[in-house]
Structure formats: C-alpha cells, structure tokens
Amino acid sequence: MxxxxxxxxxxxxxxxxxxxxxxxxxxxxxxxxxxxxxxxxxxSENGVVVSDGRTLTVAADGETATEDCAGLDVNVLASDTTLTFNGECGEVSIAGSNTEVHVGSAASISVTGADNVVYYASGEPSISNLGVNNTTEQGGSATP
Incomplete structure (x- = not known):
C-alpha cells in the first residue's frame, strides 16, 4: 500500500x-x-516509471520490476529494489542503495551510492562506480 x-x-x-x-x-x-x-x-506498486521517448526514468523503493529499454537511456533512483531492463539500452545511470539491476546491454553504466550490484548481459559498456561497495559485472538475467 x-x-x-x-x-x-x-x-x-x-x-x-x-x-x-x-x-x-x-x-x-x-x-x-x-x-x-x-x-x-x-x-504502480512497482514504483514510478517516466518515459519521454528518449529516457526511461524509474523511481522505486523495495520493489521488483521489469522494463524494456528499446534503445532508451535509463535513469534509476532506487533502494532495496531489483530491476531488469531487457534489450539494448543507451546510457544507464543508477543512484541508490542495496539495489540490483540487470541490463541487457548498455553503452555505459554509471553507479552511485552504496551496496548496489549491476549486471549486464552483453557488450562492453564503459563503467563508472562511485560510492561504497558497488559492483558491476557481466552476467545477470536480462535479455540482450
């Protein structure tokens, strides 16, 4: 609720x-x-999702959700959340804590905050990890 x-x-x-x-x-x-x-x-119970046709923005707290990238850039503001972005994403930016994000593929991945884990299924994105105990590695459950 x-x-x-x-x-x-x-x-x-x-x-x-x-x-x-x-x-x-x-x-x-x-x-x-x-x-x-x-x-x-x-x-919805999965948080708030905003798309302007260029960028997909997701704000969530304690939720699980799946979205399709469809070539869009992705902005995430989340805590205690598991998100999956299937397909090809542009630039992916994640800010939060204790969040797990699965990305099909991305041009770049930027992570800010603490205790976040980001997986990308394919490609070789440029990676920026800022904060404490954040990890970004190939794998996860997203579809490229």
Whole structure:
C-alpha cells in the first residue's frame, strides 16, 4: 500500500510537469498511467516509471520490476529494489542503495551510492562506480 500511495503521488507530481492535455487511466489493479503525446508516466506498486521517448526514468523503493529499454537511456533512483531492463539500452545511470539491476546491454553504466550490484548481459559498456561497495559485472538475467 505504501508503494502504491508513493507511486500515485509521484505520478500526480510528474503530471504537473507535463502540463495540460494529458490522458489519465487507472487499471483495475490501481495502476496509474498518464500520457502526453510521446511522454508517459505510470505508477504502480512497482514504483514510478517516466518515459519521454528518449529516457526511461524509474523511481522505486523495495520493489521488483521489469522494463524494456528499446534503445532508451535509463535513469534509476532506487533502494532495496531489483530491476531488469531487457534489450539494448543507451546510457544507464543508477543512484541508490542495496539495489540490483540487470541490463541487457548498455553503452555505459554509471553507479552511485552504496551496496548496489549491476549486471549486464552483453557488450562492453564503459563503467563508472562511485560510492561504497558497488559492483558491476557481466552476467545477470536480462535479455540482450
């Protein structure tokens, strides 16, 4: 429940950023989706996901979620979360703690925070690890 309230609140806040002319839908599960042309915000128990057609941004706390990269850059702000990004990603930036991220492939991976583990399934991304006890290595469960 806490996650759903945070997701809806985040979605409403992000709706304000996108302005008027948006479409809003709520599924039977209580998932909220807001769109404005090529931009989309969705909130569920899995956190808040925002896509503007160039960048996929995920904010989550204590959740598990899977998204398709579809060539997009990825920004993650998370703690105690497991995320999987299938397919080819652009630049992947992760900030948080105790988070596990699986990436199909990426041009670059940047990790900030503490105790994060990032796996990439294929490729040779440039890697930047800042913080304490972060690891980035090939492997994981994402599909390239």
């Amino acid at each position: 806490r996650g759903r309230i945070a997701a809806v609140t985040g979605g409403v806040a992000l709706l304000a950023l996108f302005g008027a002319g948006c479409g809003v839908s709520v599924s039977e599960d209580g998932d909220v989706s807001v769109s404005n042309g090529g931009e989309e915000v969705s909130g």
